[in-house]
Amino acid sequence: MATINFDEYKNVWVFVEQRDGKLMNVALELLGEGRRLAKDIAEDTKVCAVLVGDKVEHLAKECFAYGADSVYLIEDPLLKNYTTDGYTKVITDAANQFKPDIFLYGATHIGRDLAPRVAARLNTGLTADCTHLDVSVAGYIKYAEENTTLNTKSLDPNSPDKGLKMTRPAFGGNLMATIVCPRTRPQMATVRPGVMQKMEPIEGATGEIVKVTPEIKASDIKVEILDIVKSAKELVSLTDANIICSAGRGLGDASGFELMQKFADKVGGVVGASRAAVDAGWIGHDHQVGQTGTTVKPTIYFACGISGAIQHLAGMQSSDCIVAINKDPDSPIMEIADYAIVGDLYKVIPEIIAEWDNAEALYDATTK
Amino acid sequence: MAFKIIVCAKQVPDTNEIKINPETGTLIRDGVPSILNNDDANALEEALKIKDKHPDTHITVVSMGPPQAQEMLFECIAMGADEAVLLSDRAVGGSDTWATSNAITAAIKKIGDFDLIFAGRQAIDGDTAQVGPQIAEKLELPQVTYVEEFEIADNMKDITVKRQLEDGYELIKIQTPCMLTAIKELNEPRYMSMKGIFNKEKDIKVINAADAEIDLTIVGLKASPTNVYRSFTPKPKGKGITVEGDTEKDVAKTLLIDLKKKHII
Ligand SMILES: Cc1cc2nc3c(=O)[nH]c(=O)nc-3n(C[C@H](O)[C@H](O)[C@H](O)COP(=O)(O)OP(=O)(O)OC[C@H]3O[C@@H](n4cnc5c(N)ncnc54)[C@H](O)[C@@H]3O)c2cc1C
Ligand SMILES: Cc1cc2nc3c(=O)[nH]c(=O)nc-3n(C[C@H](O)[C@H](O)[C@H](O)COP(=O)(O)OP(=O)(O)OC[C@H]3O[C@@H](n4cnc5c(N)ncnc54)[C@H](O)[C@@H]3O)c2cc1C
Numbered sequence: 364m365a366t367i368n369f370d371e372y373k374n375v376w377v378f379v380e381q382r383d384g385k386l387m388n389v390a391l392e393l394l395g396e397g398r399r400l401a402k403d404i405a406e407d408t409k410v411c412a413v414l415v416g417d418k419v420e421h422l423a424k425e426c427f428a429y430g431a432d433s434v435y436l437i438e439d440p441l442l443k444n445y446t447t448d449g450y451t452k453v454i455t456d457a458a459n460q461f462k463p464d465i466f467l468y469g470a471t472h473i474g475r476d477l478a479p480r481v482a483a484r485l486n487t488g489l490t491a492d493c494t495h496l497d498v499s500v501a502g503y504i505k506y507a508e509e510n511t512t513l514n515t516k517s518l519d520p521n522s523p524d525k526g527l528k529m530t531r532p533a534f535g536g537n538l539m540a541t542i543v544c545p546r547t548r549p550q551m552a553t554v555r556p557g558v559m560q561k562m563e564p565i566e567g568a569t570g571e572i573v574k575v576t577p578e579i580k581a582s583d584i585k586v587e588i589l590d591i592v593k594s595a596k597e598l599v600s601l602t603d604a605n606i607i608c609s610a611g612r613g614l615g616d617a618s619g620f621e622l623m624q625k626f627a628d629k630v631g632g633v634v635g636a637s638r639a640a641v642d643a644g645w646i647g648h649d650h651q652v653g654q655t656g657t658t659v660k661p662t663i664y665f666a667c668g669i670s671g672a673i674q675h676l677a678g679m680q681s682s683d684c685i686v687a688i689n690k691d692p693d694s695p696i697m698e699i700a701d702y703a704i705v706g707d708l709y710k711v712i713p714e715i716i717a718e719w720d721n722a723e724a725l726y727d728a729t730t731k
Numbered sequence: 732m733a734f735k736i737i738v739c740a741k742q743v744p745d746t747n748e749i750k751i752n753p754e755t756g757t758l759i760r761d762g763v764p765s766i767l768n769n770d771d772a773n774a775l776e777e778a779l780k781i782k783d784k785h786p787d788t789h790i791t792v793v794s795m796g797p798p799q800a801q802e803m804l805f806e807c808i809a810m811g812a813d814e815a816v817l818l819s820d821r822a823v824g825g826s827d828t829w830a831t832s833n834a835i836t837a838a839i840k841k842i843g844d845f846d847l848i849f850a851g852r853q854a855i856d857g858d859t860a861q862v863g864p865q866i867a868e869k870l871e872l873p874q875v876t877y878v879e880e881f882e883i884a885d886n887m888k889d890i891t892v893k894r895q896l897e898d899g900y901e902l903i904k905i906q907t908p909c910m911l912t913a914i915k916e917l918n919e920p921r922y923m924s925m926k927g928i929f930n931k932e933k934d935i936k937v938i939n940a941a942d943a944e945i946d947l948t949i950v951g952l953k954a955s956p957t958n959v960y961r962s963f964t965p966k967p968k969g970k971g972i973t974v975e976g977d978t979e980k981d982v983a984k985t986l987l988i989d990l991k992k993k994h995i996i
Binding site: 447448451471472473475476478479480482483484486487488489490491492494507510511512513528531532533534535536537538539540541542543544545546547557558585586587588589590591592593594662663683684685686692697699700701702703704705706707710711713714715717718719721722723725726729 | 744746747749750758827828829832855856857858859860861862863864865867868869873874875876877891894895896897898899900901902903904905906909955956957958959960961962963964965966971972973974979980982983984986987988989990991992993994995996
């Protein structure tokens with residue numbers, strides 16, 4: 364490996380993924396995170412959006428509003444849709460020309476296809492699917508002490524080290540690792556969507572647009588995209604669901620599942636049930652969670668009017684987050700719940716439905 | 732001429748069985764079974780489906796790992812692969828994905844010509860999903876990742892795949908030679924067969940870095956551009972919290988704010 368002059372590498376780049384002329388949410392989140400990192404590196408560190416596509420210049424405004432100082436605009440009809448070959452080529456060329464210090468991508472199905480190829484072509488490191496980033500050691504210590512079991516004694520809060528510390532889960536979430544890229548540049552990471560904070564947009568913000576003329580010809584692209592199909596969200600099965608809204612005997616009767624369906628529709632989840640609800644004939648067995656039903660591991664499991672019998676727990680206790688809604692504070696489900704809500708499900712669930720879309724705004728209000 | 736397929740397969744610990752020692756905060760790996768990485772079983776299955784239809788297809792499974800990985804390769808042979816190559820050498824230990832793909836690329840070049848490479852999308856231990864694309868880059872092959880449907884024309888050249896997206900799929904045409912990475916939606920892997928288990932003619936070749944003519948300056952821990960700075964376990968799950976509030980509305984709001992704060996929603 365040739366020795367690298369680190370001083371030539373400056374600024375934080377964000378690949379602002381667009382699909383069909385719309386920016387992905389994660390792109391805006393990364394601009395926000397980029398700002399935070401840039402501030403910690405040096406006063407003159409810029410956040411730069413790398414915008415690739417065909418006729419996408421209008422998206423620059425949004426990039427500026429969400430924190431970009433400049434936009435590298437790479438446009439060509441051949442770049443209209445994402446292809447590994449096309450995007451890898453033009454992005455690698457731009458990185459070689461302008462030499463970013465840090466380069467972030469959303470860990471989407473596109474980001475995780477593109478970034479490894481770019482990293483291999485640039486002969487630099489790439490950290491996958493990060494959930495936390497730091498540049499200063501002091502910032503890293505603070506994060507580690509608040510959120511992890513790491514013993515931080517060996518870390519010096521006054522260290523001048525400004526290398527990117529990229530934290531990610533591995534081993535199915537059983538282990539966390541912080542990865543560094545000490546000898547090569549740029550330092551690259553894909554970052555999990557939904558984790559970083561967007562900035563409050565500044566209407567009318569402007570910045571510099573750097574037009575990069577891509578060197579790309581049709582023969583560079585070895586695949587042909589025949590069609591891009593958006594599937595109307597299929598009814599996902601319990602095992603694939605991210606959120607499960609389950610109910611049990613506490614519903615009282617079959618019509619209660621109408622509320623549960625409304626709940627699931629709102630949160631983008633799937634309806635589950637205890638065996639008591641299934642045996643009562645209120646809902647089909649394919650919805651049953653538990654030892655003699657389906658074993659599930661969603662991000663959120665809402666257990667509503669379910670007591671938490673051991674056979675039910677066997678099917679859902681490794682869910683990432685369990686929210687229990689039950690009249691009885693002493694029911695066993697409350698013991699394993701991350702969030703226990705003592706109350707009548709018929710009163711609580713409609714309020715969760717009503718407030719669901721406001722969650723972001725409610726949270727933002729608490730951080731002001 | 733026979734159609735030649737290479738399948739990249741990694742032996743991994745069954746991460747569902749891994750527990751954390753609450754006292755030391757380290758992973759308990761003792762007694763955790765080693766398995767063929769899930770997505771790699773799908774990769775092999777798709778290759779075997781081609782062989783079912785075109786019996787003169789030749790499938791070579793390639794792996795990098797410790798000598799124990801032969802057990803996993805034996806399983807691949809018992810499923811129906813024709814041969815397996817294990818690259819095993821201390822010099823490649825500690826490789827990150829950049830260095831791993833250098834080593835596997837060298838092993839593939841040693842194996843010789845091929846028409847198609849299947850890898851898994853992601854290994855369940857390292858979890859990066861980077862090795863497939865990085866091998867493709869080093870072999871200058873076009874790639875499609877997240878393949879959920881595969882079809883090859885009778886000319887054994889034109890391939891049509893469905894590539895999964897978060898909200899749908901892309902239909903992509905690609906030609907051999909190329910690299911495809913498999914996800915679980917692609918197929919249902921078959922079991923080992925008795926015939927496969929007792930087929931002694933098939934063998935597992937173990938090679939070292941010198942056999943594969945690997946440039947030692949681009950593999951192993953020292954050559955890897957990324958390093959592990961620190962590793963740790965997440966904070967153990969404490970007892971949950973009771974969400975309080977004067978009205979149901981307050982309770983709902985408090986819950987949602989906390990879910991948002993912890994990035995759960
Ligand atoms: C071999 C075997 C296999 C089994 N397999 C399964 C299985 O796979 N899955 C499964 O679920 N069960 C299974 N069971 C049954 C299990 O033992 C329990 O009987 C069942 O889970 C109870 O269901 P439940 O929690 O809905 O009902 P209950 O235990 O009756 O609980 C109802 C809960 O609702 C609460 N409640 C009532 N009204 C309200 C209200 N308005 N608002 C809020 N809360 C309210 C109550 O406080 C109570 O906690 C199995 C049993 C056996 C023996
Ligand atoms: C906690 C932890 C975190 C890590 N984080 C990073 C990181 O962010 N960036 C980084 O560059 N490295 C990282 N590494 C190193 C990385 O795990 C190794 O380089 C590993 O050899 C390959 O990565 P993977 O397991 O993620 O494979 P993936 O890239 O997820 O594997 C994809 C596919 O490639 C093929 N493949 C992968 N490995 C082999 C093999 N040994 N033999 C045959 N086929 C194979 C398989 O078909 C597999 O399905 C990390 C390691 C640990 C322990």
